[in-house]
Amino acid sequence: MIKHALSVTRQADFAAWYQDVIAEADLAEESGVRGCMVIKPWGYGIWERIQTIMDAGIKDMGVQNCYFPLFIPLSFFEKEADHVDGFAKEMAVVTHHRLIQDRSPGGGGKLIPDPEAKLEEPLIVRPTSETVIGAAMSRWVQSWRDLPLRVNQWANVVRWEMRTRMFLRTAEFLWQEGHSAHDSKEDALAETMRALELYRSVAEDALALPVIAGEKPENERFPGAAATFSIEAMMQDGKALQAGTSHYLGTGFAEAANIRFQDKDGGHSLCHTVSWGFSTRTIGAVIMTHGDDDGLRCPPRIAPHQIVIVPMLRDNEEDQAILDYCASLQAELKALDAFREPLRVHLDAGANKAQTKRWGWVKKGAPIILEIGPRDVAGGNVAVIRRDRLYKDDGKLDSAFTPRGEFVAAAVATLGEIQGNLYAEAKERLHANIRRDVTDLAAHYAGEDKFTGWVEVQWSRPTGGVLDGIVEQLKALKLTMRNTPLDAAPADGACFFTGEPAVERVLIGRTY
RNA sequence: CGGGGAGUAGCGCAGCCUGGUAGCGCAUCUGCUUUGGGAGCAGAGGGUCGUAGGUUCGAAUCCUAUCUCCCCGACCA
Known part of the structure; x- marks a missing residue:
């Protein structure tokens, strides 16, 4: 009987297990604000890894980053009817720009929006930025020579969801949204497919999430889109999770925002626009795809620390030798490259007990945990725990004593193997089901x-x-x-x- | 947003019905012991009982309102 790190198993209660992983792996927590979460360092570190990899892919596409406002004038938003139908019900609205103390009888001096400071035109908090970016595009696009116009932004967006779940559906979430304007449907569709392919490759190669790329049926389209494409991942309970979407928007948004260009014949034509987004929701997909009853298993490419070194300190004179050994091991490993980036190696020299630290990293899903005690120092070994195969057949923790040189020589390959194993396991489950x-x-x-x-x-x-x-x-x-x-x-x-x-x-x- | 459940120490919970101003387990801290691995013993610290009103001599407990979370539904790029 294996004693697992979590108190709830996937089998017993998948929804409770999911929340337990988020808490125990220290990914995020409640904020006190409805539907909004605090993303903690380990969770945000995973997002930063996803951002780094995705951003490189975006730049490889030739798309440039910029930033558009959080607030969108109501008049921009209301121009595209289908878009309004889709989003109006879940909008946060800013109506005032100042607070004052309530001096009225019974007011108690509490802060209230100043009735004198009401905005002439309400601002909505962006649920997505097609409308405000469309307004910019209409200024930026004059001639066919200005096309295609392709931008991306990393941003937060707000959708007042009725029912929220950590990472999967939060009122505020983080994402990137790419937007482009083209001179033809063909060119716009090609961009839509390039974005979809970027998502597929990042999901599969970096997040180790096998996905099915395809077109959404008409009833599942983004509000205002002419065609929507998605990548769909399968969670361990058999449910689907949409992990990224790209939309061919036709000329509807161009018409609403007046994005026109003068073509080679001197005539004026509407642009064909495209948008695509990938959000923090995918962290939920990683949890529900790779998590097990001991917590998260973080694919090495998106793990904030790929290797964690835990010194077995005993509060005695041997400690310094152990720490020195760990520091030199860390330096040696950090000099290596895995997945064309320097290895991310963390030395956990904190004051907690070694056992506490070890199980903490197991729950967080660090791909490789190294435990270093006095005998390892003396014998030139490391004790290796691999997160993708934590237990031996007898149910005991699989901690393999390995000569240091042998481990270092194989470390990069081992990380590749773990990345591959997580992907292969998920892919088999997807296709078998x-x-x-x-x-x-x-x-x-x-x-x-x-x-x-x-x-x-x-x-x-x-x-x-x-x-x-x-x-x-x-x-x-x-x-x-x-x-x-x-x-x-x-x-x-x-x-x-x-x-x-x-x-x-x-x-x-x-x-x- | 509708139905149901819940909010008491960092975490998990008891106490509430039948009001008398808080308790257990884990974790934490200190000491001793232990030491290839999720330790043992002893002692200690930590809570304006989600928030705001009300009833009462007295409220974690009763009443009202409100916020947040969980489950189901509706809704959802």
Whole structure:
């Protein structure tokens, strides 16, 4: 019987386990403000790693970073009708610019918005920035020579969600949003696909999240988009999580913001615009994909510390020799490169007991933990714990005594192996749980707690009332259409829903 | 936003029904012992009981309002 580091197992209560990981791995905590969380150093460190890798990819695309305001005039926001429909219900609104003490009877001198300081036009806190960036684009774009115009920003956004969950759906979250304007639909669609490919590669290569890239069905599109594409990841409970989206916005936003260019023939045309976003939500995906009953398992590429050295200090004269040994080991490892970056090696010389530190790093998911005691110093060894295989067959912690030189020589390869193992494990789970032979969705998805994964069916991509009927039918089973995978086999049969000739395949599942 | 549950020490909880101003376990601190590994014994510190009102001689406990969290639903790029 293994004694695990967490008090709740995934099996017993997946939702409680998820929250326990966030608390025990010190990723984030409640803030006292509804739906908003404090992202703690280990959680934010993971986000910084994601940012570093994503930002490099964005710059490789040739997209430039800039920054647009948090506040958007209501008049900008209300220009695009579908966009309004999608977001109006969850908007934070700024109406005043000053506080005063309430001197009225019963007011008690409390601070209240000054009625004299009411804004002439309310400002909304951005839920996404298409409208305010569109206004800038309309100034920046004059001629076909100004196109394509491609920018990105790293920002926080606010959506007043009714039901929030740490990382997965918070009222305020962090993301990057890329925006571009193009002279043709073809060019805009190509950009949409480039962004989707960036997300796929960052998710798979850095976060070790195997994903299915595809197009969202019409009913799942971003408000105002002509086409929405997503990458979908499968969590350990079989639910889907949308980990990144890119949108071809057509000319709707260009029309609303008046983004026009003079073409080579001297005529004026509307731009085709694109937007794409990737958020802190993906940290939730990492937790639910790689976490186990001992906490998080952090893929090496996004681990703030890839190797943590824990000295076994005993409060005696040997301590200094142990610390010296650890410091030289740290220096030796930091001189190495893994994944084309210097190794991130942390020496935990804090005052806590070694056992406390060790289990703390296990819960945080440090890929490799090295424990160094007096005998290691004397014998030139390190005791190696790998987070991807924590226990031996007998249920005991697998702490392997290894000659120091041997460990150092293999360290980079070992990190690569851990990264690969986490990905391979998740990929196997993903593909093993996409069923293509299901004929009765109700029977397949019967039972609340059953792990059900996803179902892929062929369909005729109906629209209008027929599509609405299908959506309702799925909704009764708590199912949604995730996307139509880009690399799916061609359709060769009848539509699962209508019986008409199918045109493509679509994934169905429960979702976060 | 509707239904349900909860908020008491860093964490997990008891006390509330039947008001008399706080307790347990873990963690923390000190000492001794132990020492290849999630230690043992002894002692100690730490809480305006989510917040604001009200009832009362007296409120963690009763009443009202409010904030936050969790679960289900509706909603959701």
